[in-house]
Amino acid sequence: MEMLMFHIDKSQKQPIYMQLYENIRNSIINGQLQEGEKLPSKRLLGDYLSISQTTIENAYAQLLDEGYIYSKQRSGYFVSDIDTLPLITPQRHAVTKPKTDHLYRYNFQLGAIDKAYFPFEQFRKFSKEAFDKSQDNLIESGDPQGDFTLRQQISHYLFHSRGVQSTPEQVIIASSTEQLLSIITDLLPKQHAFMLEDPIYPQVPQLLTRKHIPYQFIPVQANGIHIDHIEQCQNNIVYITPSHQFPTGVTMSLQNRIKLLKWASQHSERYIIEDDYDSEFRYEGKPIPALQSLDKAERVIYVSTFSKSIAPSIRIAYAVLPVHLTEQYQRTANIEGGTVPRHTQYIVSQFMESNQFERHLNRMRKIYRQKRDVLINYLSQYPSVCKIDGAQTGMHFVITITNGLSEQACLKRFKAYDINLQTLSHYRFQQLDTPPSFVIGFGGIDDSALQHHAEQLIRALQTS
Structure with missing residues (x-):
């Protein structure tokens, strides 16, 4: 028997037993709970929803009185045939086939x-190695921060390609930029609010909204995010894509980078999250060093992925934390991590170590x-x-x-x-x-x- 997934908001004025009653009643009417299906016992549901058995008993009694459920002695409560109930029109949800995206010409x-140039041969070779019996340690869960070998390769690569200063211990591995941002927000000062570039990748404000983190938008100009607006704002976290702003493509000027770093260094609870997502591909002028490479006050959190440099399906993103946030990450219990399969981490680390990535x-x-x-x-x-x-x-x-x-x-x-x-x-x-x-x-x-x-x-x- 699957446990019921109901939303109970204890902050509402409506009694909890009425919230539970309405959840179950609507699930029966909508066909999510079928005729004859057994409801969980009061003890089990109470433990699952962290509410008292008396509350559940009151909800079940209301449903019983209105005919939505019936009881069997020593067996429990079951869903009634609501077709026989007056003024109830059951809503049966037909299974629909997922829509196929239109293939544009x-x-x-x-x-x-460009899939034609994906390094299939090298990945096939390292995949075979990863699933060899000699690599049986990869079957174990591993370090939630990410395998040390991969973090070592990332740290080495970032220093030589982007000037990023880090040790493998400062690198954390996740399955997406969104997951990294979720982890980072758990490490930031308790009172934090974001400043976001406008325009921006929508998933960033969506994640902040889900986590109830306040934010405000700062316009992007020809030389990057509007620095004057940042200096006038009271929020303490800036999320930027300085090397190739998404989606305008503008590059933050060196002058504005210095101003932004100065702003961040003026308070211990200010941070800059630098998303460097596709900086590997610069076609004109000298490569621009990462903002983190200019940071002397440990105020920059560096974030990037292998989505563009290798493939989106690799699902490996990484962050470089300042030393004090690294120590906090390692002290924090139940923090997200360990979501990237270790065999994938091994393949990518070997791809980098063999110089094939470069x-x-x-x-x-x-x-x-x-x-x-x-x-x-x-x-x-x-x-x-x-x-x-x-x-x-x-x-x-x-x-x-x-x-x-x-x-x-x-x-x-x-x-x-x-x-x-x-x-x-x-x-x-x-x-x-x-x-x-x-x-x-x-x-x-x-x-x-x-x-x-x-x-x-x-x-x-x-x-x-």
Whole structure:
């Protein structure tokens, strides 16, 4: 017998037994509890919901009086045939097949990689090693902070590629950026409130909302998040993507980085969370060091993933904590961790240790640069149709429509031309009266299809 999943809010004025009664009654009416199904005993349900048996007895008595359930001596309570009850129309939920996503012919999907260049041979080799009997230690649960070998490789890689100062002990492994952020918020000062870039990846404010953490949005300018607004705000945590802002693509200037670090260093409860998600792919100018590499006051928490550099399905994200937060993490009981399979961690650590990861990155940097160049070279021939921004780094850039079309008119044309393209406004929380902009993802487009994608995009946007 499965336990019932009911929401009981003890802060409400409504009596708990009435909340339970309504939960069970609605589940019976909606068909989630079927005729003849046995309800849990008062003791079991009381232990599960952390409420008294008397409360459950009162709820069951109300349901019994109204005919929703019946009792059998020495057997318990069961769901009645409610078709016989007056004024009740049972709602039976038919099982529906999941919708299949439309396969666009011209798909500028964000977050997609070029599957043709995935290092299948190397991963096959390391996978075979991971499941060899000599690696039987990988069957055990392992360190919730992540396997030391992988953390060692990440620490080494970050120092040489991004200038990040860390030891393996400061690195924590999780299955996503969202999980890392959830862990980090549990380590921050009790009284904390966020400042978020606008526009931003929606999952960040969604997670903060779920955890009841206050936040406010700060606009992004041509050189990154608006520093003056940060200095005027009372919130103490900043979440930024300084190297390649998502989704605008702008890079925070060195001057603003120094100002932000100075702001953070002025109070012991201020922190900067630096999301460096696709900084591996910089195509113009010198590589920009991570913000963490400039931090002398241990105020920066560095976050990144292997989603772009290897593949989204790898499901490995990592953070570098300041030393004092690392110590706090290790002291905190029941904190999240250990969600990445150890065999996957082994494969990625071997991929890095053998220098195959660095070779793969160098190869993909060249491939993605070529993809970007094909699109930009074609689109830049039509300045009267669109303007390009944020193309120096990463696997996406932004186009702003310059021919007077509205966002809705553009979307209607994209649909007619079978084009999948995300609006920049989708990521904005404070809408601006500006020409429509769209985010161009190019990583997953086949080399042979790039020119056709660009041509179709311009064809759709050209006014008739």
